[in-house]
Amino acid sequence: MKNATSRAKPRNSFANLIGRKPVRATGLASGGLHSTVLNQIGQRIVRGDFVPGDPLPNADDWSAAHGVSRTVLREVIKVLAGKGLIESRPKTGTRVRPRSRWNFLDPDVLAWRYAAAGSGEDVRSLFELRRAIEPMAAALAAERASPEQVAELETVLAEMEDAADDSERFAEPDLVYHQSILRMTGNELIGSLAALIETALVTSFRLTNDLPGGQRPSVPLHREVVHKIAARDTEGARRAMLTLIDQAEDDVRRILASRQRRQANGE
Template sequence: MTMQSRPDFGRVADATLSNADQVARSIGSDILSGVFAPGSKLPSEAEMLARFGVSRTVLREAFKTLTAKGLIVARTRVGTTVLDSVHWNFFDADILAWKVAQGLDVDFIRDVAAIRMAIEPAAAAAAAEQATPEDIAILRGCLSRMAEATSSASDFAHADLDFHKAVGYASGNVLMRSLAAVIETALLASFRLSSPVREAEVHEESVQGHTRIVDLIEAGDGAGAAQAMRAIITHGLDRLERASAPRKRKTTK
């Protein structure tokens, strides 16, 4: 592999990140995309220093970051090796952000949905027991924002994300409360991709589905709220899979 002689941080440098973080992001993204495959060795330290134009201290700090995230391991007289993906911590905010930046594939979309299906219905059920009037007001505020977002996929996605975070908060369970924050980047990207604002009927259906969750939480119907949450996750996954499916080319006879 030919290493570049000028600094290369994979994309435009982010002024909010340190040099070590930028190097870690670039190498981490290369690992996630398969440029550096599991089991392969990273280029030598000299090559990496030439590529990024940073000090040895900065490069080693970046390697420490990637090691902590389960992406690489360094061994004496062996070098630095990319670990198998089973070791990668996809609950790490940086790894999720790097993955999302490369685009959401169908398998990853389904993995995110499976995690949500395991946790969010239980959070909705718990919220039916624990939610305060203030929690309900916050949820209904999110519904209003979703209903008003008829032309902006980004506005709808942020309101949708805030809704699901609010359900987790209303559950009273600190772990459920943290889940949406942990996978926030992936959720926001998936909500944008599956945004219903492009179709008025689908938009209305989504708002009504979320409204049903709040109504059942407010009524104290845990089982109903859980089922309504499962329906919303399934509805979103269906839209994501349709959006991700390759379009068939029309054939001319």
């Protein structure tokens, strides 16, 4: 089991997290332009600019449109194919695959899907994902975490409490908090789901970054999870995490309903 110094770190600054910049795409040998082009093309496919079966523009057109070399484009196409979005065949070219073949558990595909999340269906699917993973992770953490890991989680909680009135400061320790609990299970498969949970949290941050009162109301719920883990109360930790997720979903739905009312009133 990893010790407490192996602290999880979110991949991006808050500006990246809420979508002011592209997500840092995974699967590329280098970042920068490669990642930017991958994000642009990936988002276009996932949001439906190209429907399953559609051919993608030829390499020359893509290269000209994005101002990149064919070498860069080939690498991007290879990564998109690895994520299940497209396939290349002789004579038929590169085409979008059916959505049923897309790897929605890939963090980039998940992020592209929710880049403009705003429907009730989006919210439901994201929080169902969290409920399927995090309560059990909290229970396992209560059973298996080392004292050093619990102490590290308490330190992260203190950072969250200190930043509770500032969404930008709160976001990153909150990510560390949730990812750390996954890793505290001692189960490498569960720990590897941290990137999925990051995407779900990032979507929530983007929707609620202007939540009245900031994140302070959520702090006692986060604290209760830590207390149950520290007390080795597996069922209590599971219930506390479920309560935390339920409250987070309520916050997101309330913000979305408010925005929809304002839009309906032409505000």
